[in-house]
Amino acid sequence: MKLIWKTTIQYKKLLLINFISVFGFALAELGIPTLIAQMIDRGVNQKDPATLRSDFMIILIIAFLGVLGTSILAFTSTRISTNVTYDLRKKIFDHSMGFSHSEMEKFGIASMITRTNNDAYQIMLFLNTILRSAMIAPVMMIVCAILIIKTSLPLSSIIFVTIPIIIFGVIYFAKVTAPISEKQQKALDSINRILRENMSGIRVIRSFNKEKEEEARFQKENAWxxxxxxxxxxxxxxxxxxxxxxxxxxxxxxxxxxxxxxxNYTLQIGQLIALTEYLFHAMMSVLVFCMVFMMYPRANVSAKRIQEVLDTKISIQDQGEKSLKEVNELTFSHVSFHYTGGEEKVLDDLSFTIKKGEKLAVIGSTGSGKSTLVKLIPRFYEPTKGEILINDINYEQYDLHSLRKQIAFMFQKPHIFKGTIRENISFGRSDASREEIEEAATLAQARSFILEKGDGFEEEIDEEGANLSGGQKQRLSIARALLKQASINIYDDSFSALDFKTDAMLRKAIEPLQKDSIFIIVAQRVGTILDADHILVLNEGKQVGFGRHEELLKTCPIYKEIVLSQISEEEVEKYVQKTALS
Structure with a gap:
């Protein structure tokens, strides 16, 4: 609960006002019964009109103060609790934005959503209850105890025997419900995960006719x-x-x-009425205390889950002081990598250099580490051995923001944001002009289908690009990368959804841009990488070939095997002869 306290204590002025307003509420709730008892015992029984009038006027003043105190209490408690929830969500979001892929995979997207939304909400409810009701409880209990003893010491013993029994029950309840609350939050994580998987994968589920199985899977978690x-x-x-x-x-x-x-004339009727009110408020204060303890296990679990996120050390530390303005050379020097928790190397001792104006093609069988290799360049992961150099300087010495600013990354599975086509293309350069956006769309072979839309570049895209085809999403993502005008352009199998004609047109269109940057392409089609300056061949994470196409055909059996699986031997021979003649 330290997390809640540290976040709440920032609002010292509001907390002070909240605390003062508690006494206004207590004054009204306990002062009025005391004055009513006095009016009955002195004003009515002793027929004293002056006492009745004076006590009545005091009751009106106290009632006004009570309403004022209650209103201020409601305002401050709501303001503090909502602000604390805002702060917690902001902390989670800001901290998680620095997570590498490893940290994000550790928690999972569904769990991160639950922690940001539901767990923060549980803390808001708990904090609001404490500030609005629980802060009143100790004041009311202490004042009620004093007034009860003052009114009748013999009758007070009944109340003071009852209250410890209730408190003991509350503590026992908290111990029993704490593990249940923890399991409940984990079950909610699972529900969110399954729901997210089903919503995003609905077409796959329907194509395999797995609706019933998924319903049963969801039903199992929902029942739990x-x-x-x-x-x-x-x-x-x-x-x-x-x-x-x-x-x-x-x-x-x-x-x-x-x-x-x-x-026996040892107690007056007015005192009994006041005593009954004191008893009610004392017991209600205990009830509020019980409510806080009932909410505490769930809030405590939520606070621990949020603290777990905030305590997670970010593996990719931005400690570089150099600013990267331009990339002239990229070097992998004996780079090896394995994922956290795994011992098997995904990449093993890779060494190569690419210079500005050159194009590198990365090819290899499925699972050879191609995508992992390119994810090291923008520091989504970091090498477990060796180093990556940019302009002969270890890239960890560069400021992370300036490093990634020089890199345009086109993922294998394009991600489209909800918004307009223009907003999606200009995502990497919000200051881009209309002409620059249209030029990038033209280069990416996307302009034609964009203009066919009703609103053109202002056409609204649905969530996850649901109203676009796979090829259209890829072309928009390519346009986004081209508009960035980065020094390093990485295309991780980014042309897979394009037909051969569009693919050829796109590659021809972006060819003039290659002289000003480094192009790295992860490819499956051999026909699209024949003109690459360097081809890196991977096999089970190892570098088994590096050179031009014609060189690798002679020196790399694995590359030749990949080529022959897509192109006939006669076509390969013709290409070799044509290259030799030229």
Missing amino acids: YTSLSTRLFKWMSCSEPVFFFLMNLASVLIYYFASIMIS
Whole structure:
């Protein structure tokens, strides 16, 4: 709960006002019964009109102060709790934006959404209850105890025996419900994960006719969450009847003994009425205390889950002081890599150099580490051995922002944001002009289908680009990368959804741009990489070939095998002869 306290203490002025307003509420709730008792015992019984009038005027003033205190209390508690929730969500989001792929994979997207939304909301409810009600409880309990003892010491013993029993029950309840709350939040993570998978993969599920199986999978997690919630609510529902039973029992005993005392003239009727009000407020304060303890396990679990995110050390540290303005050379020097928790090397001892104006093609069988290799360049991951140099300087010495500013990355699976086509293309350069956006779309062979849309570049794109085809999404993503005008352009199998004609037109269109930057292309089609300055061949994470196409045909059996699986031997021979003649 340190997290909640540290975040809340920032609002010192509001907390002070909140604390002061508590006394306004207490004054009204306890001052009015005291004055009413005085009006009955002195004003009515002794027939003193002056006392009645003066006490009535004081009651009006106290009532006004009570309304004012309650209003301020409601405002400050709401303001603080919502601000704290805002701060927590901002902390989670800002911290998670620095996560590498490893940290994000550790928590999972569904769990991160739950922690940011649901867990922060649980803390808001808990904090609002504390500030609005629980801060009143100790004040009311102390003042009520003093007033009860002052009114009647014999009757006070009944109340002071009842309250410890309730407090013991509350502590026991908190211990029992804490593990249930923790399991409940984890079950909610699973529900969110399955729901997200089903919503994003609905076409795959339907194509394999797996609706029933997915319904059963969701039903299993939903039933588990319901079971945990039912157990939790049973405990919560049991606490209230027990509380009111003890309160009513105490009231009956007080009325019984009070009637004897009144008949013996040791207690007045006004005092009994005041005592009953004190009892009610004392017991209600205990009830509020119980509510806080009932909410505490869930809030504590939520706070721990948020703290777990905030305590997670970011593996990619931005400690570089140099600013990268331009990339002239990129070098991998004996680079090896394995994922966190895994011992098997995904990449093993890679060494190569690419210079400005050159194009590198990376090819290899599925699982050979091609995508992992290019993800090292923008520091989505970092090498576990060796180093990556840019302009002969280890790229960790560069400021991370300036490094990534020089890189345009086109992922294998393009991601399209909800918004207009123009906003998606200009995502990397918000200051780009209309002409520059249209030029990038033209180069990416996207202009024709954009203009066919009703609103052209202002056409709204649905979530995840649902109203676009795979090829259209790829071309928009390519346009986004081209518009950035970066020093390093990385295309991770980014032309897979394009037909051969569009692919050829696109490559021809962007060819003039290659002289000003480094182009790295992860490819599956051999026909598209024949003109590359360098071809890097990977096999099981190892570098088995590096050179031009014609060189690798002679020196790299694995590359020749890949080529022959796509092009006939006669066509390969013709290409070799043509290259030799030229």
